[in-house]
Amino acid sequence: MRTSIVEQLRTKELARGQMAICSLGQAGFILKADDGTFAIIDPYFSDYCEQTIGYSFKRLMPCLVEPEEVDEIGLSAYLITHPHEDHFDPIGIRAMRDTAFPFFAPSSVVNQLGELGIGGDRCHPLRIGDEASAGGWRFEAIFADHGELAPDAVGFIIRASGRTICHMGDTCFNAEEWAKLNRRFDINLLILPINGKFGNMNEAEAADTVALVAPKKAIPCHFWMLPGNSGGDVLEFLRLAETRAPETDVLLLTQGEIYVLE
Numbered sequence: 243m244r245t246s247i248v249e250q251l252r253t254k255e256l257a258r259g260q261m262a263i264c265s266l267g268q269a270g271f272i273l274k275a276d277d278g279t280f281a282i283i284d285p286y287f288s289d290y291c292e293q294t295i296g297y298s299f300k301r302l303m304p305c306l307v308e309p310e311e312v313d314e315i316g317l318s319a320y321l322i323t324h325p326h327e328d329h330f331d332p333i334g335i336r337a338m339r340d341t342a343f344p345f346f347a348p349s350s351v352v353n354q355l356g357e358l359g360i361g362g363d364r365c366h367p368l369r370i371g372d373e374a375s376a377g378g379w380r381f382e383a384i385f386a387d388h389g390e391l392a393p394d395a396v397g398f399i400i401r402a403s404g405r406t407i408c409h410m411g412d413t414c415f416n417a418e419e420w421a422k423l424n425r426r427f428d429i430n431l432l433i434l435p436i437n438g439k440f441g442n443m444n445e446a447e448a449a450d451t452v453a454l455v456a457p458k459k460a461i462p463c464h465f466w467m468l469p470g471n472s473g474g475d476v477l478e479f480l481r482l483a484e485t486r487a488p489e490t491d492v493l494l495l496t497q498g499e500i501y502v503l504e
């Protein structure tokens with residue numbers, strides 16, 4: 243029998259200064275710090291999108307981690323960038339009602355967390371510029387523009403193990419804001435959407451984003467999971483990023499792959 247992803251993550255040994263990054267598909271990632279603690283961002287566990295939007299939103303990649311397993315790893319923080327179902331999954335959240343870890347999300351999400359049975363004391367609303375911490379993890383909500391579909395959407399700067407990760411959430415391209423990120427942060431890893439739908443950057447804009455933010459490494463996300471919300475030519479993104487941001491290593495993570503960031 244194959245060892246579960248959660249067990250692989252739990253037993254993964256990290257040296258000081260390392261962080262493990264595991265892709266869950268779409269925009270979902272589990273992160274492990276060198277002190278053995280975990281954070282999760284935007285996991286999509288269920289088939290809620292298909293149930294509520296329709297067959298074109300059927301998930302094409304299996305769910306590799308069950309919501310019930312998330313608690314087993316001793317999560318320090320659960321981050322959500324905006325209230326769309328492929329980032330904020332009501333079925334998954336409901337299954338986690340009896341857990342204790344804190345949630346960090348925009349107010350529109352926090353309101354819905356309450357309706358799903360998550361106690362208010364566990365929910366921390368964040369607006370762009372707000373900072374928070376949980377255990378050894380530090381977060382800052384950063385600019386994202388997902389249009390009228392999600393007016394209070396944010397991205398996150400996530401810090402632990404002495405590393406700085408930027409998960410951009412769902413956003414369109416904004417050269418000025420990306421230059422600001424470059425000035426303010428020394429980003430070890432940038433995670434960004436390339437699907438070019440519902441107001442998100444496409445592959446060419448994403449490659450320009452990598453060039454402007456200038457992270458050490460970048461991982462594209464938000465493609466291939468839901469046909470109605472896919473798009474984004476991964477090969478073209480790789481080609482363009484290599485040309486426009488030659489200093490950045492672009493990585494493709496298989497769903498369930500655990501990458502160790504040095």
Ligand SMILES: Nc1ccn([C@@H]2O[C@H](COP(=O)(O)O)[C@@H](O)[C@H]2O)c(=O)n1
Pocket residue numbers: 291295326327328391412439440442471
């Ligand atoms: N027919 C549709 C298409 C889309 N939506 C909503 O848009 C969201 C887009 O998802 P993101 O990943 O870009 O946040 C989708 O999840 C739906 O909320 C819809 O309702 N009906």
